[in-house]
Amino acid sequence: MEEYAPHFKFEKLQIWQKAMDFGEDIFSVSKAFPKDELFNMISQARRAADSIALNIAEGSISQSNPEYKKFLGYSIRSLAEVVTCLHKALRRKYIEQEQFNKLYAEAFHLMNMMQAFKSKII
Numbered sequence: 001m002e003e004y005a006p007h008f009k010f011e012k013l014q015i016w017q018k019a020m021d022f023g024e025d026i027f028s029v030s031k032a033f034p035k036d037e038l039f040n041m042i043s044q045a046r047r048a049a050d051s052i053a054l055n056i057a058e059g060s061i062s063q064s065n066p067e068y069k070k071f072l073g074y075s076i077r078s079l080a081e082v083v084t085c086l087h088k089a090l091r092r093k094y095i096e097q098e099q100f101n102k103l104y105a106e107a108f109h110l111m112n113m114m115q116a117f118k119s120k121i122i
Contacts, residue, residue, distance in 0.1 A: 010060035015113045019053035022106055033094045048081035065121045072118040083107050
């Protein structure tokens with residue numbers, strides 16, 4: 001596969017790259033959830049995780065900083081949803097404590113990055 005040069009400004013953002021990786025981590029870990037969670041927890045966790053990067057990208061295209069901040073707010077809310085899904089998955093024993101700790105730390109780091117980025121937008 002041929003390398004590509006990023007053309008969209010969001011592709012260069014570290015928060016977008018981290019959000020993309022985090023979404024893939026959530027997709028991966030949710031594969032082990034019970035099949036009866038397919039239309040509940042699996043779907044919710046994956047959609048919320050994907051929404052983080054999607055909203056960062058969508059906001060970056062906006063012509064105004066207040067609108068960009070609004071989309072970053074949506075990303076942060078989606079991240080909070082994923083963290084709640086992780087807590088649910090741990091309580092239901094779909095994931096081990098070690099997996100939870102790793103993903104929780106990633107989520108916390110991403111949240112701090114997004115908050116810092118949002119505060120720098122005027």
